[in-house]
Amino acid sequence: MNEQKNTAENTVNKQKDLETAGKTREKEDPKQLLLTASETDNYEDKLRIYDKALGLDPLYFDAWLQKGFVLDRLGRSNEALDCYNKALEIVPDHLGIKCLKGFAYSNLKDYEKAIECYDEVLKVNSEDVFSLFQKGSVLENLGRYGEAMEAYDRALEIDPADILIREKKMRLLGLIYKKGTLVDSPDSDFN
Incomplete structure (x- = not known):
């Protein structure tokens, strides 16, 4: 009798093991x-x-x-x-990956390579708001305020309701106003 009980338990255990293996x-x-x-x-x-x-x-x-x-x-x-x-x-040709590469290069402070990535995306899709925004941020980090402003403006033309881009542009305008000039910027002809 014990032998039958052990056999039944073994069968149940084996079934559970098989089910678990199946889930695995x-x-x-x-x-x-x-x-x-x-x-x-x-x-x-x-x-x-x-x-x-x-x-x-x-x-x-x-x-x-x-x-x-x-x-x-x-x-x-x-x-x-x-x-x-x-x-x-x-x-x-995956544009999302190219954009993510730009973000990674930006995190590494390799801003020129980041810009190259965003430009690659923008060549294919000139209305990619995320790439325009990120390119603007990178240009701003490089002190190229005029080009950054152009990128933000272009992004806002495409998506005028984007609050994040609008805020970023307003902060940049504040920075430009505070400096009083863009003389120290490579884009000094922006004014």
């Missing part, structure tokens, strides 16, 4: 792994999950994109750029 196999799907990563707020956990997804599918564009984004948020912008470059090998 489901999570081995790279898309499922990205869904799992979206459910956690811990960036290190996200990175482990993205690496696992990329181990299963090294050409999984979304995993490269998300991994790059998280790395940039962690201040690891050089590594983020590597991920973005991998993503661009998969989808070479």
Whole structure:
């Protein structure tokens, strides 16, 4: 009798093990792994999950994109750029990745490369408000206030209701007013 009970328990345990293994196999799907990563707020956990997804599918564009984004948020912008470059090998004309590269270069204070990235996007889509805004911010960081103002103005022509751009432009106007001149700026002919 005990033998039958043990056999029944073993069968139930084996069934549970198989069900658990089946659930584990489901999570081995790279898309499922990205869904799992979206459910956690811990960036290190996200990175482990993205690496696992990329181990299963090294050409999984979304995993490269998300991994790059998280790395940039962690201040690891050089590594983020590597991920973005991998993503661009998969989808070479993806404007969003080019824009994210500009953001990463800006975080590294490599402003000229950031501008190149935003200009690349703007060549294809001259109405990309985010790229215009980011380019304006980078130009402002370089002290090229006139060009920054042009970028903000162009962005506001496209989206006049964007409060963030409007605020950024007003701060820049305040800075220009406070200085009283743009003489020390490469754009001194702006006035």
